[in-house]
Amino acid sequence: MSEISRRDFLKLARDGFLYLSGALALGGLLRFLDYDPNPAPTTEFDLGPASNFPLNSRTLLSNPPAVLLHTENGFSALSLICAHLGCGVEKDAQGFACPCHGSRFDANGTVTNGPAEKPLQSLRVEVTNEGNLKLFTA
Amino acid sequence: MKKTLALASGLLLLTLVFAGWLNSRESKPVKLIPTLSGQPEYCITCHADVPEISASHPVATFGCVSCHGGERLALNADLAHSTMRGGANPSDLSVVEASCGGSNCHSGSEADDRHHIQRVMTSVQSTYVGAIANIRYTFGAQTDLIAHYGINAITDDQTKTGITSLLAFDPVSETNPSIQKFGENCLTCHINATPREGETYDRQTGCAACHSTEQHTLTTAIPYTQCNACHNRGNYDLRTMTFTERTDHPTQRIDDYYQPIAQFTQCEYTLDCVDCHTRSEVMGDGDLHASQKDIQYVQCKTCHGTLTELPLTKTLTNPNDIAYRMSFLNPVVDLKPGDTIIVTENGEPLWNTRVLSDGTYEMIGKATSQYFTFKPVMGSSCTQSGEDQSSAYCHECHAVER
Numbered sequence: 012m013s014e015i016s017r018r019d020f021l022k023l024a025r026d027g028f029l030y031l032s033g034a035l036a037l038g039g040l041l042r043f044l045d046y047d048p049n050p051a052p053t054t055e056f057d058l059g060p061a062s063n064f065p066l067n068s069r070t071l072l073s074n075p076p077a078v079l080l081h082t083e084n085g086f087s088a089l090s091l092i093c094a095h096l097g098c099g100v101e102k103d104a105q106g107f108a109c110p111c112h113g114s115r116f117d118a119n120g121t122v123t124n125g126p127a128e129k130p131l132q133s134l135r136v137e138v139t140n141e142g143n144l145k146l147f148t149a
Numbered sequence: 150m151k152k153t154l155a156l157a158s159g160l161l162l163l164t165l166v167f168a169g170w171l172n173s174r175e176s177k178p179v180k181l182i183p184t185l186s187g188q189p190e191y192c193i194t195c196h197a198d199v200p201e202i203s204a205s206h207p208v209a210t211f212g213c214v215s216c217h218g219g220e221r222l223a224l225n226a227d228l229a230h231s232t233m234r235g236g237a238n239p240s241d242l243s244v245v246e247a248s249c250g251g252s253n254c255h256s257g258s259e260a261d262d263r264h265h266i267q268r269v270m271t272s273v274q275s276t277y278v279g280a281i282a283n284i285r286y287t288f289g290a291q292t293d294l295i296a297h298y299g300i301n302a303i304t305d306d307q308t309k310t311g312i313t314s315l316l317a318f319d320p321v322s323e324t325n326p327s328i329q330k331f332g333e334n335c336l337t338c339h340i341n342a343t344p345r346e347g348e349t350y351d352r353q354t355g356c357a358a359c360h361s362t363e364q365h366t367l368t369t370a371i372p373y374t375q376c377n378a379c380h381n382r383g384n385y386d387l388r389t390m391t392f393t394e395r396t397d398h399p400t401q402r403i404d405d406y407y408q409p410i411a412q413f414t415q416c417e418y419t420l421d422c423v424d425c426h427t428r429s430e431v432m433g434d435g436d437l438h439a440s441q442k443d444i445q446y447v448q449c450k451t452c453h454g455t456l457t458e459l460p461l462t463k464t465l466t467n468p469n470d471i472a473y474r475m476s477f478l479n480p481v482v483d484l485k486p487g488d489t490i491i492v493t494e495n496g497e498p499l500w501n502t503r504v505l506s507d508g509t510y511e512m513i514g515k516a517t518s519q520y521f522t523f524k525p526v527m528g529s530s531c532t533q534s535g536e537d538q539s540s541a542y543c544h545e546c547h548a549v550e551r
Contacts, residue, residue, distance in 0.1 A: 021155040028158035035165040048178070048222050052187045096253055097184035098210045111205045113477040124468055
């Protein structure tokens with residue numbers, strides 16, 4: 012077995028340290044460049060296969076907060092963000108109620124009690140060529 | 150030479166590893182995107198332990214920056230806090246419009262009863278108008294008792310009281326030493342003024358002076374102790390224009406309650422101030438008034454009636470009645486359509502009351518959730534004239550011993 016010379020060992024160590032340092036520095040740089048502290052809000056959501064939402068179903072979604080409706084007219088969705096100040100509304104027997112300031116909406120999102128003045132926002136839903144549902148919040 | 154290069158590259162690697170280790174020990178930025186602004190903010194990286202301020206202001210909806218200001222993307226504490234509004238209190242009246250205002254929030258329309266900021270700004274709690282006029286009149290600085298000055302200058306373009314504006318009271322420009330002392334010692338009690346230093350004078354300013362009973366809390370369930378932070382800390386000496394701090398440490402409610410009055414009925418020390426005193430009395434009604442007596446009007450008869458008149462009541466039919474809004478914010482009572490509640494002579498609902506089927510009445514403590522049942526004066530053995538209904542008359546028979 013041949014013994015490594017002192018010169019070769021120092022060269023190997025130097026090269027190894029430099030490669031590792033370069034890799035670490037590059038990793039740090041990529042991490043720094045990849046970090047976006049102020050990303051644009053997500054406005055497009057993939058809900059998965061449309062077949063998961065059968066005809067005449069109403070599905071409460073958590074992200075984004077919305078209710079997805081599948082009727083004979085197709086898919087539609089209603090935002091569950093209160094039109095007053097943006098709190099999440101909760102489903103109740105009459106429709107939806109805002110736990111923050113008491114606004115109430117019927118099942119179609121129409122205001123039945125203020126302070127909200129506008130109805131719950133209708134959201135656009137599209138079926139992709141692959142048969143998936145896409146929900147758009149803007 | 151090769152040995153030096155190998156050592157240098159080893160040191161470089163060690164330095165990078167150490168820098169990475171240091172970085173890994175830093176707290177990771179925690180992002181929150183409130184639905185109201187849709188803009189990321191990083192305040193909860195350090196403030197995750199701050200409690201939700203109220204059910205009406207959830208952090209997921211409002212975030213921190215919409216109320217507090219500050220640099221939402223900063224992770225350095227000094228930079229993040231550099232542009233905060235009102236320091237730790239964004240409800241201070243100097244910044245309240247930017248923090249709590251907005252047509253959908255607390256500077257909405259009078260018709261919707263959402264002009265809270267306008268009401269507070271013009272309220273006697275902020276202007277101290279009556280005391281200023283009285284002291285200036287007493288010491289010869291003005292020849293009438295007309296309201297000319299408030300703690301700060303303010304205008305009321307849509308006045309219903311005839312007072313369209315107040316000038317800023319400047320004690321320094323006064324020549325009478327008593328008025329100067331009054332300015333020095335007495336103005337600091339009002340919510341529009343910076344409190345004096347010292348534990349006795351410790352209180353918050355702006356909305357928080359009344360609505361923040363604990364750290365980072367906003368509530369309409371305001372206990373009497375919150376009112377006592379201003380109204381029960383000692384006694385005035387009008388001869389020397391000084392304030393003498395109370396030195397006792399009462400352990401019972403009756404001994405702690407509103408010390409400056411000599412007598413109490415059971416209501417006055419059992420209930421909390423906000424159980425009887427209405428929103429317009431305490432927060433103002435949006436108009437400038439000349440003094441406290443022009444805005445404070447609830448009396449014993451408001452709830453108890455007189456020998457010849459029952460208290461005024463109304464049955465709730467309008468789903469947008471403000472009584473529902475009040476009980477929604479402080480759900481000590483579940484008001485339903487058809488419930489009959491007491492109203493004041495100005496039509497303000499005492500929404501924490503109910504007329505019971507047997508003709509008696511019930512009041513639910515806004516801060517205590519306690520139920521109190523009471524009867525009207527009508528049909529009782531009371532002989533008090535309906536014209537003389539100030540509390541002093543009722544105290545004659547109904548005061549409790551202390």
